[in-house]
Amino acid sequence: MAEDIKVIVFKLGSEEYGIEVEKVQTIERMMPITRVPKTYSFIKGVINLRGVVIPVIDLRGRFGIEEAEHTDQTRVIIVSVNEMEVGFIVDSANDVIDLNRDSIDTPPDVVGGIKAKYLDGVAKIGEERLLIMLNLSEVLNKAEIVQLESLEG
């Protein structure tokens, strides 16, 4: 029997995503962002998180989903992976659930338009809910971004 993990659940559009709680430092409401010129379009800029300057990524932009207006529900999830601190802008984040590792299946090729390598797997919760587990190191993999950019260029 595999262990239980705690997962932060957030939404992008109609999809629900999960990040392991250990990798999340805090979840913040939307705050003023200082634009950083000459970077990728999905990097919205930097914020002041209690004295630390942290870059913020629009996760929709990162996954190539059309960006949305920010609302009351919009949240910034601050994650820390490989000594990098980064904020993710998500549509909403309001749930923490326990998940058994066994219930996470390998990801299908395409889920909601996101490339499979960004995903750790898909978990089924209850009857109808599907939770997409993110592979943070891949999401934050810069080498891959450079490649992407040069292809587009």
Place this chain on the structure above:
Amino acid sequence: MDMNQYLSMFIDESNDHLQSLNESMMGLEANPEDLSIVQVIFRSAHTLKGMAATMGFEDLASLTHQMENVLDLVRNNKLRMQDFIFDTLFKSLDALESMVEDITRGGEGKADVSAIVSSLQAIVRGEVPAAGGAGAGAATPAAQAAETPIHLDEFQFSVLEQSIQEGHQVLYVDVTIRKDCQLKAVRAYMVFDLLERSGEVVKSFPSVQDIEQEKFDQSFSLYYITQKTADQIQAMIMNLSEIDKVTAVALDQESLKMLGQESAAAVSEVAATAVETKPASAPAPVASAKPMPTKDEGNKPGTAKAGGAPSRTIRVDIERLDVLMNLFSELLIDRVRLEQLASEVQNGDLTETVEHMGRVSGDLQNIVMKLRMVPVDTVFNRFPRMIRDLAKSLDKKVDLIITGAETELDRTVIDEIGDPLVHLLRNAVDHGIESIADRVAAGKPETGTVHLRAFHSGNHVFIEIEEDGTGIYPEKVLKSAVKKGVITQEQAANMSDEAAYQLLFAPGFSTAEVISDVSGRGVGLDVVKAKISSLGGHVTIYSSPGKGTNFSVQLPLTLSIIAAMLIRLGSEKYAIPLSSIVETGIVKNTQIRTIHGNKMLEFRNSHIPLVSLSRIFSVPDYDESTEEETEIVVVRKGERLVALAVQDFIGQNEIVIKNLGKYLPDIQGISGATILGDGQVALIIDPNAFIK
């Protein structure tokens, strides 16, 4: 007992001692008759030995011990310092240094030093390669009055008296060591060690410290409390090798009293020395009676401490200072915010309080900054030794003159600047200073001079390395550069001398005909430049052919708080470091000319480029081209100027530099970020990026 917690302290202190040993040794070399320097060296070496032994680094301790033996002879006028002795001692220091380095890297500090040890021992034996060791046989100047019984202070007397009352044996032991004994102190230690196994040594003459330092002739005496008889003790000690004679006399209360009275006259004197040689609070005098701190004594690292002036400084982990610095920068941000609020609220009391807080935090900031400031001396102090060795190996005569060693720099800068300076200095000695023959031929004094200077100027510290050597010939540099394909023939033809000198910093460039093992001028200079640039500094070369060269390194005072001009571009705010701003101003659109498609501006009788920040940063809501007048900030990199077009000046502010984190790629023109009083993040512009 886990010694690891003392390890970093040990490493720091060992390095300090090694440094001071090196320095003193250099001083002694310049002034061989000054025995007071020998004393200093001896003390340092002794402390080092004690520390090493306490920490269990036996090789380190034993090599230091051998050095001590040599130094002791010198100190007692039995040996005159000579070149070969200096060389051996310097070699020993190098060996010690590499051992400490090994320990720093997590090693055990082991090294094969048998060659050095045997030459040190040869020196002690008086086996001098050349004549001159005649003094070795001379008698000890201060032949110690070993015959007189030891003076006891009141406390020791009562201890002995009590012991006799309790039925213990109190012995007066006199030990004479054979004349040909190599390591008297070690023998003495063995005697003490033996005695301590079956009793307590209450007092010895000479003092334990002196014995340990071999400050005794052939014999020493002591008071000893034991259960064994005098004969047994005598036999025990005689069993040790190299012991000439032992007399042990059992004392009864009466004979003790007699001794006590005898010493009464000298009590005051003795009391003074007793306090000096023993920790005042020691529960029993026995506590200090171990001649050498040994491994199993490791739980008392303090015992290895030498006397001398109590230190008025403490060592602080640099990380703690970083935390303090971070906290302080938070405070600074809040202060600016408070000032802003107060100016909006317009309440007299509030304004006053905020102003006061501003002053206090200003002072605090100075102190916090100063905590991180370290004199460049900590880097400079290893250079005299390096230059000495270098000059010797190259067979040149070089004087190194250091000025401004007290100039302070941020710790982070100090840590990084050592290697580039080593490189530049080696360069100066190897390629700058000519051989003695060449110097004479050129009509210069035989001895070349290398100046190493540090001084403050504005917000910067300058470190200059200037020699009176051959100088750099621009034609030679250019020729070499063309040959190596660094530049083309045409480029070379149009190059100024100054630009030619800068070529020395090009990667893989060397003007040296033969690259020596020390350095090749140009080989690695690119690394020097890269390092200095990464610290936010510059290197400039001035040279007059035939007369010498000056490498001038400009460094920022600190890397974390700077004064900056805040500017506005539409809704965005940016900070420009004040240190690179020449001036600010307003220009009319009619003053802007276009040359080769680039916007230029007439500025002080020359034309400088006008750079549109809004265009480069693609600012969404501002474009200066629509305005009649444009505010400009003229920034400088070396001699070159560029005007940056901005919308508004917000004002001058102290800002705390924050980095942008690992995730963001390097952004051209942005060197970091800061947090403004209102909590917003502003990006810091790197003006150097706009000047090609």
